[in-house]
Structure formats: C-alpha cells, structure tokens
Amino acid sequence: MSAKSASVVGLGKLGLCLAAVLAMNDYRVIGVDVNPVTIDSINKGISPIFESGLQEIIRAHRRRLHATSSFKEILSTKVTFVVVPTPSDDAGLFSLKFVERAMDSIGRELRTKKGYHLIVLVSTVMPGSMDHFVRPLLERVSGKTCGKGFGLCYNPEFIALGDVIRGMREPDFILIGESDKKAGLKLARIQKQICKNSPPIERMSFVNAELAKISVNSFVTMKMSFANTLAEICELMPGGDVDKVTNAIGKDTRIGFRYLRGAQGYGGPCFPRDNIAFATFARILGAHAEIALATHKVNLSQVHRVLDIFRKENIRPPAKIGVLGLSYKPNTNVLEASQSLMLAKELQRDGYEVLAFDPTMGENQKEILSLGINCAEGLLSCIDESDVCIIATPWKQFYDTDLNFSNKIVIDMWRFLNPETTATLKYIAIGQNRNLDSKFPPDYLEKLSEVEKIPAV
Numbered sequence: 518m519s520a521k522s523a524s525v526v527g528l529g530k531l532g533l534c535l536a537a538v539l540a541m542n543d544y545r546v547i548g549v550d551v552n553p554v555t556i557d558s559i560n561k562g563i564s565p566i567f568e569s570g571l572q573e574i575i576r577a578h579r580r581r582l583h584a585t586s587s588f589k590e591i592l593s594t595k596v597t598f599v600v601v602p603t604p605s606d607d608a609g610l611f612s613l614k615f616v617e618r619a620m621d622s623i624g625r626e627l628r629t630k631k632g633y634h635l636i637v638l639v640s641t642v643m644p645g646s647m648d649h650f651v652r653p654l655l656e657r658v659s660g661k662t663c664g665k666g667f668g669l670c671y672n673p674e675f676i677a678l679g680d681v682i683r684g685m686r687e688p689d690f691i692l693i694g695e696s697d698k699k700a701g702l703k704l705a706r707i708q709k710q711i712c713k714n715s716p717p718i719e720r721m722s723f724v725n726a727e728l729a730k731i732s733v734n735s736f737v738t739m740k741m742s743f744a745n746t747l748a749e750i751c752e753l754m755p756g757g758d759v760d761k762v763t764n765a766i767g768k769d770t771r772i773g774f775r776y777l778r779g780a781q782g783y784g785g786p787c788f789p790r791d792n793i794a795f796a797t798f799a800r801i802l803g804a805h806a807e808i809a810l811a812t813h814k815v816n817l818s819q820v821h822r823v824l825d826i827f828r829k830e831n832i833r834p835p836a837k838i839g840v841l842g843l844s845y846k847p848n849t850n851v852l853e854a855s856q857s858l859m860l861a862k863e864l865q866r867d868g869y870e871v872l873a874f875d876p877t878m879g880e881n882q883k884e885i886l887s888l889g890i891n892c893a894e895g896l897l898s899c900i901d902e903s904d905v906c907i908i909a910t911p912w913k914q915f916y917d918t919d920l921n922f923s924n925k926i927v928i929d930m931w932r933f934l935n936p937e938t939t940a941t942l943k944y945i946a947i948g949q950n951r952n953l954d955s956k957f958p959p960d961y962l963e964k965l966s967e968v969e970k971i972p973a974v
C-alpha cells in the first residue's frame with residue numbers, strides 16, 4: 518500500500534478535481550460515488566466532467582485513481598474528503614440530505630476500523646452544521662468519539678469553475694474548521710503537500726470556518742453588484758465609461774481589481790446561493806445583513822437593464838436576437854443561474870426569436886431547446902442569422918476571432934471588442950454612454966426636488 522492514501526466521496530465538479538490533484542501528488546486515491554456512469558467513466562480514464570486540465574491529469578495518473586461505489590474501500594485510506602452536493606432548500610439554506618447519507622455510510626464503515634481516520638467535509642454547509650449535525654451523526658453511527666477514534670474537519674474550497682485545478686493548487690488561503698488540534702494539523706499537512714504556493718492556513722472552530730466560507734462569496738458578490746451599479750450610472754451619464762472608473766479605483770489597495778468589472782450580473786452554482794444563505798443566516802440570528810440583500814436585489818435587476826436597452830433603442834419583436842455565450846461564465850458548460858441564459862429566456866418570453874451559441878452547446882442542447890431557444894450551428898451562423906447580437910458570456914474566441922458584425926446591432930456586455938472594429942457598427946457597450954453631444958452636467962440639480970431625500974442621520 519502506498520504511504521500516502523486518501524479517499525474522496527462525491528466525484529462531481531469539485532470532488533473529482535480534488536481526487537485528481539491528490540493523485541498527481543502521489544496519493545493513492547479511492548473515489549466513491551453513487552453514480553455508476555461516473556465510476557465507469559473515471560475507471561476508463563475518461564473525465565465525466567468538463568474542467569480545464571482535468572482530463573489530462575486523470576489520464577496521466579490513472580494508476581493511482583480508482584473509483585467505486587463501495588464505501589468499504591475508504592478503510593484502506595487514512596483520510597476521507599466528502600464533496601457531495603448541498604443544494605439550497607426553499608428557505609435559501611443548504612440542505613444536508615446528501616451529507617447525511619454520505620456521513621452515515623462512512624460512519625458505518627468506521628465501526629470496524631482499528632486505527633484513527635480523518636474525515637474532511639468540503640461541501641458548503643450552514644454555520645452550526647458541523648457541531649450540531651455532522652459530528653453527532655458520525656459519533657452515533659460509528660460508535661466512536663470524535664477527537665479519539667476519528668478526527669473531523671471542515672475544509673471548504675474557494676475555487677471558480679474553469680479554474681478548479683489551479684485554484685486547488687494555488688489558493689489564496691486554506692480554511693480549516695477543526696474538531697481538535699490533531700485533526701487540523703493532519704489536514705494542514707495534506708494541504709501543504711498539494712498546494713504549490715505555501716498558502717496561509719487559517720485554522721479555527723467549526724462555526725467560524727462555516728461563516729467565513731459563505732462570507733467570502735457574499736463579499737465578492739457585493740463587489741460585483743457595486744461594479745454593476747457603477748455601470749448603470751455610467752450608462753446614464755453622458756461620456757460615462759465604467760472601465761475608466763473601475764480601472765482607477767481598483768488601484769486602491771482597499772478595493773482591488775478582481776470582480777470589479779461592471780458588466781453582467783453574477784450567476785453559477787455558488788455566488789447567488791451563498792449570498793442568500795449568508796443573508797438568511799443573519800436573519801435567523803436577528804442580525805441585519807442589508808448589504809447582502811441589496812447585493813441580491815441589484816443582481817436580480819441586471820437582466821432587466823439589458824431589456825431596457827431594447828426598449829430604448831426601439832428594437833422590437835420579431836427581431837432575431839443572437840445570444841453569444843450561454844454558460845454562466847467562460848470555460849465551463851454550467852448553465853445554473855446563468856445571467857446569459859436568463860437574458861435569452863426573457864427575450865424569448867418577450868416574443869423575440871432567440872438564437873444562441875455557446876462553445877459547449879452540444880452537451881446542453883436538449884435543455885436549451887426545451888426552453889424555446891434555438892441553437893445555432895456555429896458562432897458565425899448565429900451572427901449571420903441575427904439582427905441583434907449580444908456578446909453575453911465573454912468566451913475568448915468571441916474576441917479573438919475576426920467576426921463580421923456588419924449590418925447588425927451589437928450589444929457588448931463586456932466591452933472587449935476592439936473599438937476600431939466597432940466604429941462603423943451600431944454598437945452598444947454596457948456601462949458606457951457615448952452620447953457626447955448631450956449637455957453635461959444635465960439638469961440634475963433641478964430634479965433634486967423630485968427624488969426622495971436620503972436622510973443624513
């Protein structure tokens with residue numbers, strides 16, 4: 518048996534990447550999943566998941582990575598990472614139903630294990646889950662005491678889909694909630710082995726780690742909604758250009774550039790739901806998380822901001838709208854909570870004929886068609902067949918390819934198109950107001966009497 522061994526329960530978007538990263542760091546890895554298709558595919562050396570670099574790692578380290586449905590096999594390893602889904606429930610909190618099943622299966626196997634075993638929950642959970650649900654469940658089912666027979670850690674990830682492997686190997690920091698010092702130390706050692714960049718490791722109690730995890734995404738979404746608010750202001754301000762503003766203020770080290778690009782609202786499987794969970798948790802405690810609520814409200818209004826452009830520009834059905842990019846961000850095929858997809862759906866509902874193209878279209882075609890959105894055969898035909906083209910998800914190829922938008926109206930959510938190529942187009946850039954003819958300052962001081970006064974105290 519190889520000296521370094523680990524098991525990973527849940528081989529999805531995050532878990533399979535973790536298994537692969539462990540394997541590339543000389544760990545013998547047992548992957549456990551309930552999905553036979555996933556298991557079969559991994560054992561054939563084929564990644565069932567679209568993630569940059571993952572296929573290559575699986576192929577290169579296949580010898581050390583074995584997938585199975587048998588929880589018994591985790592007993593041959595020293596540590597088990599649990600990366601199962603924690604979907605949001607109706608109240609906006611994270612459900613523990615998959616965690617419960619997985620921990621129950623692990624606990625049963627641990628009953629027969631002689632030595633110490635470390636269990637690490639990676640899935641995102643609500644504060645209080647580790648102390649009040651996971652630890653008691655494992656103790657009850659295994660018949661062992663946490664801290665003696667087994668150790669327990671919470672070790673959430675802060676990665677972004679499309680960049681998961683790099684994110685796992687070069688994180689800004691590692692967050693560890695621990696049942697006791699021994700458990701935290703063991704996990705810190707493993708993390709040091711798999712990270713290339715010696716990140717700072719923050720070790721703490723379960724509740725603080727659980728809160729820290731959702732706070733990160735809540736803060737980052739706030740930044741995005743702030744940038745989108747700036748974009749809206751710039752659109753209404755003659756000569757306004759959100760990039761000029763964010764490129765300047767991002768240089769302030771208190772602010773920083775990342776996620777400060779006034780463009781599209783945020784989406785995906787983590788950002789919206791983590792921010793809602795943060796706000797809901799605060800409410801349950803009786804704290805006031807108005808910032809998180811405002812962030813969410815701003816995000817919900819982003820698609821309508823684009824629809825307003827259609828009204829302002831008098832673009833009406835049956836105009837044919839080409840939506841370029843549907844995934845919630847580039848380099849992933851994930852459509853969950855995608856603002857591009859939401860926009861396409863709203864346009865279709867408003868009576869426009871919507872034609873969409875995404876580089877990962879094939880895998881999602883059925884779902885897209887079921888929404889009444891037509892799938893273009895390729896990028897060029899999507900543009901050719903449309904009256905209006907929206908550059909929605911900023912895939913690199915949309916800006917690298919010399920695309921012919923002549924005679925089209927182009928709405929560029931991200932302002933990546935070369936200004937030289939847009940000079941002759943009807944080009945609308947989100948976050949910019951190129952109307953330099955209108956007088957500025959406008960009569961806004963006269964409007965002061967019309968707006969609701971914001972009390973100073």
Ligand SMILES: NC(=O)c1ccc[n+]([C@@H]2O[C@H](COP(=O)([O-])OP(=O)(O)OC[C@H]3O[C@@H](n4cnc5c(N)ncnc54)[C@H](O)[C@@H]3O)[C@@H](O)[C@H]2O)c1
Nearest residue numbers: 527528529530531532550551552601602603618619640641
């Ligand atoms: N995807 C992300 O970008 C991301 C980022 C940070 C945190 N997270 C968190 O990580 C967790 C997992 O997310 P994901 O995107 O990898 O989910 P996923 O849906 O892609 O994968 C989950 C996997 O778990 C398997 N599974 C379910 N129940 C199981 C069980 N009882 N035993 C064994 N396997 C089981 C499923 O078959 C699936 O393969 C979630 O809590 C999520 O919030 C995800």
